[in-house]
Amino acid sequence: MxxxxxxxxxxxxxxxxxxxxxxxxxxxxxxxxxxxxxxxxxxxxxxxxxxxxxxxxxxxxxxxxxxxxxxxxxxxxxxxxxxxxxxTAALKDTLEVNGEYLTCSAGYTLAVAANKAAENGLGGMEFASGIPGSVGGAVFMNAGAYGSEIENILQSVRLLEADGTIRTADACELELSYRSSNIGALSRVILRADFKLKKGDKALISEKMAELNLKRRTKQPLDYPSAGSTFKRPDGYFAGALIEKAGLKGFSIGGAQVSEKHCGFVINKGNATSSDIFNLIKHIQKTVLINSGVELTPEIRLVGKF
Ligand SMILES: Cc1cc2nc3c(=O)[nH]c(=O)nc-3n(C[C@H](O)[C@H](O)[C@H](O)COP(=O)(O)OP(=O)(O)OC[C@H]3O[C@@H](n4cnc5c(N)ncnc54)[C@H](O)[C@@H]3O)c2cc1C
CATH class of the missing domain: 3.30.43.10 (Uridine Diphospho-n-acetylenolpyruvylglucosamine Reductase, domain 2)
Structure with missing residues (x-):
């Protein structure tokens, strides 16, 4: 400071x-x-x-x-x-179900929110239960997986505006699109979210969550620190497939490595610095552009000077 x-x-x-x-x-x-x-x-x-x-x-x-x-x-x-x-990870004053609505403070993890929905026989949030983010971060990112995303279930949010007012905003005011929102550009802070879910069978909802989480554990390098998919999905391609095709599977810089299990993940193989990770991201972008002509855009957010 x-x-x-x-x-x-x-x-x-x-x-x-x-x-x-x-x-x-x-x-x-x-x-x-x-x-x-x-x-x-x-x-x-x-x-x-x-x-x-x-x-x-x-x-x-x-x-x-x-x-x-x-x-x-x-x-x-x-x-x-x-x-x-x-x-906002410690903001946890509200976690409640009202009919088909689930209201959660920004700090609850998606896992807790999805489990609360499942316990109450509410479906629609199964896709999110394995994403290791908080509700606030997930709204900001319009997080998604397995064919669904926050945009599909978000009804409204309570937020702090840049001018200091706290108000409720409809989901459409956040301009959510693929892994994007206007929250950062407008200096907003998400305090709470209301999700509109659908009544369903408790057992089936839990089963679906377990199935998706097993898929995650099988396909993703969850034994190593990472930030999930490093890049956004380019139109018509999969980032992981392009990275593998460019011969970068397992490629490392310092302690940062392109995961051998899933090339879409850059992992911290041990004592990676942020510079190692950043330099690897740049190297992947350059190599994939030369190899496939596709520009990869990072999904992860950079904080501080690089
Ligand atoms: C193993 C692994 C798997 C993953 N799988 C997925 C996946 O399947 N799908 C997916 O979409 N993502 C995935 N991710 C990425 C990540 O979990 C999501 O982007 C998640 O939504 C980020 O939430 P967070 O609370 O950690 O936010 P942070 O990482 O802390 O922040 C992300 C952004 O949100 C902003 N932000 C956070 N909280 C607030 C708030 N309360 N108000 C305003 N802005 C806020 C921050 O400024 C930042 O720009 C994965 C990550 C890992 C490590």
């Missing part, structure tokens, strides 16, 4: 209240890649008020801030983040 000084830290501590606040916190502890340098300040906000007051404070004092969820789609620079990282 450029203006890092005791006065700011003391003020932020007051705002954070009982929420976890850590100084010079290694982001390798908060990302599934298990890589990345320190954030000057890292806060896990436990309630909406802390989110709002922290964001307001950062804006007022020109402190750079970045919102995270579970860190399962992030690559944080080895130089870390000069400013404040606010995670």
């Amino acid at each position: 450029e203006n890092k000084n005791k006065i700011y830290i003391d003020a932020i501590k007051k705002i954070a209240g009982s929420s976890k606040l850590l100084k010079d916190e290694p982001m390798s502890r908060h990302t599934t890649f298990k890589a990345g340098g320190t954030a000057d300040i890292y806060i896990e906000a436990e309630n909406e008020e802390t989110v709002k007051k922290t964001v307001d404070f950062c804006r007022l004092n020109n402190i750079d801030y970045y919102i995270t969820g579970n860190g399962s789609n992030l690559l944080v620079s080895d130089d870390g983040f000069r400013g404040l990282i606010l995670s």
Whole structure:
């Protein structure tokens, strides 16, 4: 944080209240890649008020801030983040079912949300149960798998707007499309989401979730840290197949490797730095472009300077 000084830290501590606040916190502890340098300040906000007051404070004092969820789609620079990282992963005040609606605070994992739906005989969220993100991050990313995505089930969200107001917005106001939304561009923070699901058979819903999760375990390199699919699916192709065709299966730079199990995943084979991962991503993009003429776009989000 450029203006890092005791006065700011003391003020932020007051705002954070009982929420976890850590100084010079290694982001390798908060990302599934298990890589990345320190954030000057890292806060896990436990309630909406802390989110709002922290964001307001950062804006007022020109402190750079970045919102995270579970860190399962992030690559944080080895130089870390000069400013404040606010995670919504501890926002867990609401998890309730009302008829065909499931309402969850942003911090619940998709696994918990999908299980809650299943327990209540609500189907439609099975696809999400194995995605290791939070509800907030999944809405931001319009996360999806096995032919479905958040857009198909999201009804509305409670969000913090850039001007400091908290309001309910219809899903259509988020302009969700393939792994994309306007949430980042409009500096919005997702606080809660309402999903519209469908009544179904509890046993069948649980069975489908188990089947999809088994598929995941069989096909994906879940024994190694990663951020899931490194690249978006290019129109008409599969990123993993293009990467394999370019001869990059198992190719490594430092501790970062193209997974031998699924070429669409860059994994941290052990002690990879974020630079290793970033350089490997660049190398894959260059090689695939030469080999197939297809431009791969990263799905993972970069935080800090690269
Ligand atoms: C093993 C593995 C498998 C995966 N499989 C899939 C898959 O099948 N499908 C898929 O789509 N993804 C998959 N992913 C990627 C990742 O889990 C998803 O993108 C997930 O939705 C990210 O959620 P998160 O809470 O971890 O968000 P983070 O990674 O913390 O953040 C992602 C983005 O969301 C923003 N954000 C997070 N929370 C909020 C909030 N409350 N308000 C506003 N912005 C917010 C951040 O600023 C960031 O830009 C996988 C990842 C791993 C490690």
